[in-house]
Amino acid sequence: MNPETLDDNFQIPAPERIGQERGSLTRIVQEMVFTVDHKTLGLMYIASGLLFFVVSGLMAAMIRIQLSVPRNHFLDPDVFNRLFTMHGTAMVFLVGMPIIFGFANYLVPLMIGARDMAFPRLNAFGFWVFFFSGLLLYFSYLGAPGLYAAGSAPDVGWFAYSPLTAKAFSRGHSTDYWTLSLLLGGIGSIATSINIIVTALCLRCKGMLLVRMPLFVWMFLVVAFLVIIAMPPLSACQIMLILDRYCGAHFFDTQAGGSAVLWQHFFWIFGHPEVYILILPGFAVASEVIPVFSRKPIFGYPVMVAASVMIGFISLGVWAHHMFTVGMTSIGNTFFAISTLLVAIPTGIKIFNWIGTMYGGKLRFELPMLFCLGFLFQFLIAGLTGVMLAIAPFDWQLSDSYFVVAHFHYVLIGGLLYTIFAGLYYWYPKALGKMPDFKLGLWHFILFTAGFHLTFFPQHLSGFLGMPRRIYTYDAGRGWDLWNLISSIGVIFQAVGILFFVFNLIYSYVKGKKAGDDPWDAWSLEWSTTSPPPAYNFETIPEVRSRRPLWDLKHPDDPDWKYE
């Protein structure tokens, strides 16, 4: 080779040089693919969750356009059915689950003073399995028609009641995409949950006894146990469904003596704990944010822990309250009504304890606190409509009506999403080193809250008036027109609110004020390291003597460990 033509910058691409091309796109992609760092993975979980959130949010907007006026022709019935199926499935499995796992991944090691999760590579595996399960679900739009040219995306609803999923009623491959995607996602969730449990139980720093563990970590411990218990029944019924569809098994094949109700039992044995899997992380965020912005420790820490564990246990025995209409015996119905009502007790305790935390404090209405207050108010409504649904006879009227739609959106948006927003604003300075913009965030809060109540409150009423869920159109004159129109108008406010939110995330990263290590004057260990934290989290592993190690540090004259 002629030495004069040799590029001066040329270097042999040896493995030890991989990663030296700093800042380039390949470098960023490579870092994301190879990383096993819990913080990077946590952010990747949250980012992909937000991406899927925007996509399935747009799907919901299309649903609302179709329903804004009676006998609308904006969407075909099949397209509508695909939209609500994909919206539901994605919001639960591709938005809720990854975002809560993102929070767990990022924060659990930092809060317990560890350098990483217990199994970093399992952690990366969990993320990638989840991510591809999401892509697989969305790929159904292209892949599912297959050779049959029948069907497209799944259109069986997010709980896919058999026998609607049988070959006879769901041709093509749409149901298979749904099944396989959920199977994959389940593997990822179980991997991450094992990781959370081991991390929380084994990697706590010196002095961090279980009774001093932040409530956030406690609640994720409960969540992780619930995932491990709840996911296998879901996977089991997915496998049974595949066997039915391809190997001639007859688990759910009613024409051959199978049972349609069996699917419902399997699905809801997963599905109800899943609700708590999604809402306990909301409680986790609230239990961190409310004390800091009230300037007081959490009221009744032991009771909060006990209530979380109790919710976890009770949630395993309430699944058939989704099935009050399938014709169970009066004893069965009574049992599940009672067990469901019991959930109200620990949940009530939690709400009172949060209010107790604020009582006598000095409340600072920063963005995280605003969203937590929204959460408290909205979750109160969601909890009370939940009590109504637990009354089996009342449920015979309300079940599968728009009242239920309103109820679980109050739980999942009013409860979970608000605490996710709170958490994102709260830990944004820690993760990115910049303060989120208050004004933009305030607009986000105001517009989104207005839109949320406009959209979902009227749905309680249309439910009272007999409107069933999952209908692609309805006749005028049944008393539903006005409520549906208001509901659809609310979407505009929500969408603009979300625009403010997304813009704020980007704007604050580029132009935001620099955040210090501890901008909120908080008390848990993640605030004791730099923002963003280094790859190894802590220079020296901290040692704690109470539930609020940074309080002890800031108030040596009046440390917590004197009272606990």
Added chain:
Amino acid sequence: MRPVADMFRPLSRPAEMIHSSSLLVLAITAGIFVVVSALLVFVVWKFRRKGPEDDLREPPQIYGSTHIELAWTVVPILITVVLILVTSRTIGEIQNRVMPENAVQIRLVGHQWWWEIHYEKEGIVTANELHVPLSRRDGTGERPTELILESADVIHSFWVPQLAGKTDLIPNRKNRTWIEPFVTGTFFGNCAEYCGTQHANMLLRVIVEEPEDYEKWVRKMRQPAAVPHADLAAQGHKAFFANSCINCHMVDGTVAAGVFGPSLTKLMTRQTIGAGVAPLTPETLRAWVRDPQKLKTGCLMPDMKLPDSEVDSITAYLLTLK
């Protein structure tokens, strides 16, 4: 006509029983809502940060209080116990009701996307519109209607909010529910379990009549279909039996005995077509015979691609079924 199916205006017995317990639940939950949200607002207002001077000193650090926590554990437990007692009683009263001898018995079979209705004792098969007698509550003739619920394909759900709560129609399983309306009129309901493409247009009407009118309806339904003599209708009669219509549809008293589609016996006595997708008029009937997919996209009756002359004559024949 009662198109607004308001569950808080029950006009039949199980719906009424549900209504009275739900009012109690609403009162209790409304009470809790008012108390807790007032507390929340009060705390947020009272303990807000009043100015920069508040940042100088932290408030007193309170870690909890056993007495207070005990109080707000015990009170919810008491409320829950009340709710449990009310619930169990109402469940038992509704589910364990024994039907009297004279109860009307109807077998309701769900199909994608219509309702097959059998009056087995009376020997009547019809579709999408239930006729039931009024139950007099003054002691002169209580007559509830028992519904046996089945499905031919996927899960559906019977829900007529002003008459009763919902009960699912599940394949390979027999469910039952009952209604006991005490006001005449046409009550609206929907299929309340997602059952595929046209779930939205699987509507159900319950026509509650005075007992005499109900008996009149039964007698009418049992009369055999007349063979039409008018020109067009007679041609349509021929075309109807020569085409594949009779593979799926039945007309009582003729050789048409198909069971895959709705029975057309006394078709013109019904109020709607296509399980409620449109009111039944000569125009909508013709449009349906022309191409049902235009009226109800995805329904299981295909476009038969009949020539115009046959569309007209078959429509004319169907118009004679009354």
